[in-house]
Amino acid sequence: MKKVKEPGILESQMVVKKPKHHLRRFFKRAPKFLRWVPGFLLIIIIGVALWWGITKNPYFAIQKIDVVGDLTQINIDQILNASKVSVGQNLFGVSLKEIEENILQEPWVESVSVRRQAPSTLWIYVKEQNPVALLLTDKLYFVSARGIAFKEVEQESCRDLPVFTGFEKKDSLITALNFLHFLEGSSDFDMFGLSEIHYNEATGFSLVTLLGPMEVRFGKEGFEAKLNRLKNIWTQAGDKLGRVKGIDLDYSDKAFVKL
Numbered sequence: 001m002k003k004v005k006e007p008g009i010l011e012s013q014m015v016v017k018k019p020k021h022h023l024r025r026f027f028k029r030a031p032k033f034l035r036w037v038p039g040f041l042l043i044i045i046i047g048v049a050l051w052w053g054i055t056k057n058p059y060f061a062i063q064k065i066d067v068v069g070d071l072t073q074i075n076i077d078q079i080l081n082a083s084k085v086s087v088g089q090n091l092f093g094v095s096l097k098e099i100e101e102n103i104l105q106e107p108w109v110e111s112v113s114v115r116r117q118a119p120s121t122l123w124i125y126v127k128e129q130n131p132v133a134l135l136l137t138d139k140l141y142f143v144s145a146r147g148i149a150f151k152e153v154e155q156e157s158c159r160d161l162p163v164f165t166g167f168e169k170k171d172s173l174i175t176a177l178n179f180l181h182f183l184e185g186s187s188d189f190d191m192f193g194l195s196e197i198h199y200n201e202a203t204g205f206s207l208v209t210l211l212g213p214m215e216v217r218f219g220k221e222g223f224e225a226k227l228n229r230l231k232n233i234w235t236q237a238g239d240k241l242g243r244v245k246g247i248d249l250d251y252s253d254k255a256f257v258k259l
Contacts, residue, residue, distance in 0.1 A: 005095050060091045069126035073156060074108040078189035081124055082106050091116050099124070110144070133197075134163045134182060135173065147173035166199040167183075179205050182223055188231050192216075204250065212244065219250035229255050 027119035065087065067076045082103045085094050096114045099122075103112045108129050115123045129150055131142035140163075142156075149169045153159065164176045176197055183189050193210025200206070204220035218226050226249040235256060237244060246258040 003059065038101045056090070056093075060119050062087050062089050062094075063120040065122045065124065066117075067124045067126065069128060071128055073128060073158070074106060074126075078106065079103060079109075079124065082109075083124065085122065091118065091120060091122065094122070101182050130156060131161060132177065132258070133173075134161050135167060135169065136163050136165050137167070137169055141169060143173055143177075145177070147177050150175070162194050164199070165196060175199070176205075179218075179223070183207070183227070186227060189227070191234060192230070212241070214244050215246040217248045217250045219245075222252070226250075226255075233257065 025170040027109040062085070065080060065085070067079050071079075082105060083099050084102050085099055096116070099114045100112050103109055103114075103124070103126065109126055111127045111130045113125045115125075117123050117165065120173075129142070129144050131150075132145050133143040135141040135143050135149045140153040142151045142153060142158075143164065144150050162180060164173060166175060167176065176199060180194075180197060183194060184236045191211070194207060195213055196208040198208070204218060205223075206215055208215050209246045216230060229249055232245060233247060234241065237257075243259050244257055248258070
């Protein structure tokens with residue numbers, strides 16, 4: 001009788017393979033920062049949902065818009081119209097940067113700052129332009145302290161300012177402002193008064209005094225010595241000052257007086 005071969009121990013055992021947990025293995029082997037991705041995504045989703053809820057919540061509807069600043073040439077209504085924001089809009093649904101950019105379109109506005117004051121107030125601070133001179137080209141413009149011709153003169157009352165001539169509107173007026181500041185910084189310059197500052201690329205600066213009036217040529221350099229020379233001439237002229245039509249100081253050690 002043929003013997004039946006009994007299966008060996010290894011053959012009789014059933015091999016059971018464990019399920020492969022590929023995802024778990026991936027996160028174990030992945031860099032640490034990737035393990036936090038699901039958490040970050042959850043936080044982002046929650047944040048977006050909260051922000052959406054806030055920007056749609058009527059509790060944060062704008063009820064008051066405060067405009068502050070020392071305003072003389074532009075009024076609050078003009079600021080509000082320029083802002084393009086109104087009562088009833090959501091306080092967190094409006095763009096502060098966009099509001100600032102809108103208001104800066106007004107030529108009399110030098111700078112602006114917009115803030116939210118929860119739950120229902122929008123705060124706007126406006127710094128107004130402070131013109132220091134006028135620029136005369138084909139038209140008359142106000143000049144800012146930064147040397148920019150920022151607005152054409154229309155019905156404004158602040159016109160009692162020195163006038164710059166010899167420049168174009170697109171030109172930088174910093175050199176003219178520096179010369180103006182030099183003159184205004186002199187304690188004795190009030191005796192002359194200043195009506196106009198003219199610039200010529202070839203001959204430099206000249207000015208027209210209020211008293212007289214007369215033209216005084218300064219050239220391009222050595223302004224302090226020339227100003228002292230002008231004061232001496234002015235004092236010595238005395239009663240004859242009214243006969244003087246102009247003074248040329250554009251020399252190193254002398255001056256020419258035109259009668």
